[in-house]
Amino acid sequence: MVLWQLLLYTLSAWMYYSLLAIGFGFTLRSIKFFNFSYGGAFLVGSYMAFFLYRMLGINFFVSILCSFAISGLYLLLCYKFVFSILLRRKAKTLVSLIASFGLLAATSAGLGMLFGNQLSLAARKLSDIYTIDILGASLNIVQVLSITVTPVIIFFLAYLRRKTRFGVAMRAIEDDSEVAELVGISKEGTLMKIFFLSGMIGGFAGIIQALDLGNIPASGLLIMLPTVVASVVGGMWSFWGGILGAFILAVAQQLTVVFFGGDWIQAVPFAILIIILFIKPEGILKR
Amino acid sequence: MNTTTKVIVWVVVIILVIWGISSMSKNGSTSSESIKIGFVGPLSGELANMGENARAAVMIAVEEINAAGGVLGKKIEVVYEDDLCTGATGANAMSKLVNTDKVVAVLGSLCSGATLGEAPIAEAAKVVQLSYCSTSPLITAAGDYIFRDVPSDLFQADYAAKYLMQNGKTKVALLAVKNDWGEGLRKAFNSAFVKAGGTIVSDDSFNPDAKDLKTQLTTIKAKNPDAVYFAGYTDASIAGLKQASDLNLKTLFFGADAWDDTKIWSELGKLGDGAMFTVVGTNSSDEFKAKMKIKLGKEDLVYCSNYAYDGVKIIAEAIKKAGKADGTSIKNALYKIKYTGGISSKEHMFDANGDPVSAAYIIKVAKNGKAEEMK
Numbered sequence: 001m002v003l004w005q006l007l008l009y010t011l012s013a014w015m016y017y018s019l020l021a022i023g024f025g026f027t028l029r030s031i032k033f034f035n036f037s038y039g040g041a042f043l044v045g046s047y048m049a050f051f052l053y054r055m056l057g058i059n060f061f062v063s064i065l066c067s068f069a070i071s072g073l074y075l076l077l078c079y080k081f082v083f084s085i086l087l088r089r090k091a092k093t094l095v096s097l098i099a100s101f102g103l104l105a106a107t108s109a110g111l112g113m114l115f116g117n118q119l120s121l122a123a124r125k126l127s128d129i130y131t132i133d134i135l136g137a138s139l140n141i142v143q144v145l146s147i148t149v150t151p152v153i154i155f156f157l158a159y160l161r162r163k164t165r166f167g168v169a170m171r172a173i174e175d176d177s178e179v180a181e182l183v184g185i186s187k188e189g190t191l192m193k194i195f196f197l198s199g200m201i202g203g204f205a206g207i208i209q210a211l212d213l214g215n216i217p218a219s220g221l222l223i224m225l226p227t228v229v230a231s232v233v234g235g236m237w238s239f240w241g242g243i244l245g246a247f248i249l250a251v252a253q254q255l256t257v258v259f260f261g262g263d264w265i266q267a268v269p270f271a272i273l274i275i276i277l278f279i280k281p282e283g284i285l286k287r
Numbered sequence: 288m289n290t291t292t293k294v295i296v297w298v299v300v301i302i303l304v305i306w307g308i309s310s311m312s313k314n315g316s317t318s319s320e321s322i323k324i325g326f327v328g329p330l331s332g333e334l335a336n337m338g339e340n341a342r343a344a345v346m347i348a349v350e351e352i353n354a355a356g357g358v359l360g361k362k363i364e365v366v367y368e369d370d371l372c373t374g375a376t377g378a379n380a381m382s383k384l385v386n387t388d389k390v391v392a393v394l395g396s397l398c399s400g401a402t403l404g405e406a407p408i409a410e411a412a413k414v415v416q417l418s419y420c421s422t423s424p425l426i427t428a429a430g431d432y433i434f435r436d437v438p439s440d441l442f443q444a445d446y447a448a449k450y451l452m453q454n455g456k457t458k459v460a461l462l463a464v465k466n467d468w469g470e471g472l473r474k475a476f477n478s479a480f481v482k483a484g485g486t487i488v489s490d491d492s493f494n495p496d497a498k499d500l501k502t503q504l505t506t507i508k509a510k511n512p513d514a515v516y517f518a519g520y521t522d523a524s525i526a527g528l529k530q531a532s533d534l535n536l537k538t539l540f541f542g543a544d545a546w547d548d549t550k551i552w553s554e555l556g557k558l559g560d561g562a563m564f565t566v567v568g569t570n571s572s573d574e575f576k577a578k579m580k581i582k583l584g585k586e587d588l589v590y591c592s593n594y595a596y597d598g599v600k601i602i603a604e605a606i607k608k609a610g611k612a613d614g615t616s617i618k619n620a621l622y623k624i625k626y627t628g629g630i631s632s633k634e635h636m637f638d639a640n641g642d643p644v645s646a647a648y649i650i651k652v653a654k655n656g657k658a659e660e661m662k
Binding site for chain 2: 001002005006009112116117118119121125126127129131138139140213214216218219222253254257258261262263265266
């Protein structure tokens with residue numbers, strides 16, 4: 001009974017981290033630095049859901065789709081006005097990393113000024129997020145949706161990468177962007193699409209967070225820690241690596257809380273990261 | 288850089304310097320006409336709701352004192368600083384108040400962690416610090432210049448432990464936020480409850496920024512306690528109580544003074560029904576409540592605000608008694624003061640540690656999105 005409940009929670013945490021790691025992985029592999037502004041897209045998704053659905057009282061599906069699109073647009077604009085220019089100037093990756101960090105800090109501060117630094121819950125009434133009984137354990141409707149929708153998104157993205165023109169272009173740029181340009185792939189266009197996609201995935205995770213637990217502006221940075229750890233542990237250069245890393249992280253966190261207590265939850269991801277980096281510096285899965 | 292730009296830059300620099308000197312000298316002249324008091328509290332961040340509430344109460348108190356002719360013939364002026372409820376930011380805010388604004392006393396902070404971070408600076412500068420809401424037992428020994436008009440958590444935890452035992456809740460699970468306030472309560476409750484003959488079935492804490500308490504609550508549910516003593520701040524409490532309801536964990540949730548934040552119950556609505564918490568009793572008047580409503584534009588009174596209001600009045604009283612406004616004289620006067628007619632409690636006196644000598648608690652119960660006193 002308890003075990004079953006914990007398994008369901010682990011599954012829900014796994015799906016949540018997978019989503020974050022996949023979206024992050026797309027930009028990481030194509031531009032080859034830790035794009036912290038991804039945390040900004042996560043926040044934008046959360047706060048747009050809160051703003052449109054709860055404050056303006058717009059229909060649920062319309063506001064979710066809009067927040068989805070706006071978070072994609074956010075990362076696209078970040079690319080267009082910051083990273084694209086830096087890439088064209090052949091700036092060092094450290095410079096780009098700091099720029100992305102600045103974007104996240106500015107987004108988080110801006111949202112804090114607009115909506116306050118306190119918890120913002122997207123649900124109009126918390127009792128709207130009802131619970132569903134699953135063979136003796138319970139999950140709320142948001143967790144059920146995220147568990148069912150996330151695998152669909154993952155397989156859709158896997159298909160996109162394998163079979164479509166855009167997927168091939170994406171993989172070519174990940175391998176070697178200069179050669180890809182030589183064979184006629186539009187680097188700018190493909191990167192814009194990648195950023196839009198990555199922003200939407202991050203925004204989706206943010207929407208889930210806002211509906212399930214509520215969100216604060218500071219979590220844009222906090223969420224980057226498990227995201228980076230999941231990507232690096234599983235293997236940065238592999239699509240499935242992020243999902244594997246997310247699984248390890250989710251299981252480790254649950255076990256930590258059960259056996260050592262909740263205050264250790266942030267120490268464990270770091271410990272795993274360091275151990276894996278010693279044994280397999282490239283991450284578990286290769287390219 | 289050509290000559291014109293150089294000239295412009297120099298003109299700007301000269302204007303800035305003159306403006307700076309003139310505004311500094313103006314500061315100097317006002318300080319002789321008014322007595323400056325500092326205020327620290329969480330004006331942004333998780334507890335902003337409580338911090339802003341306390342600031343409004345302080346404003347009311349200052350307006351009242353100044354309307355009645357001020358203190359020692361001078362007006363009271365308050366400098367407000369934000370400490371984000373953390374010791375590090377609080378220490379910066381306190382340094383600014385002590386060194387730049389040259390305040391004679393500081394009211395604050397609200398959070399125990401922040402007060403403990405600020406106290407060493409106030410102590411070193413010989414400036415009186417009077418906290419209006421920090422209840423951690425550690426503050427008792429924070430220093431000679433550190434006072435509070437709100438009672439220590441040792442009393443609160445003791446009261447809660449006794450109440451639970453009297454109502455037959457002998458198996459209790461503990462869940463507390465990992466900061467000075469939560470840790471203080473957790474330890475105090477643990478020892479008080481075991482002393483009263485109860486059993487602690489699980490003892491866990493969570494990080495201040497954690498909102499996901501699902502796993503802890505699942506393990507608590509498996510132990511089937513009579514009650515959960517849940518010492519959390521606003522965000523974690525909303526999320527935690529929601530997750531407990533998701534899990535169908537229908538045991539008594541018992542909290543501490545931080546649950547007096549109205550936001551928790553308005554967000555949770557019916558889901559919070561039945562949750563209880565201890566909070567120090569008030570002596571609040573309708574007149575004050577009406578003034579708060581005008582200041583805030585809504586009906587919202589956090590219990591700390593009563594203490595913040597009384598805190599200003601107590602400091603003013605101490606300055607009057609001392610006959611001069613400097614840190615050491617105010618401190619000596621505070622140890623001897625007996626302030627009556629406050630809105631937080633009937634009588635305020637400090638013991639040798641700067642803690643209030645008495646404490647009276649009440650229990651509030653949440654129902655339909657509101658917390659009301661249990662009769």
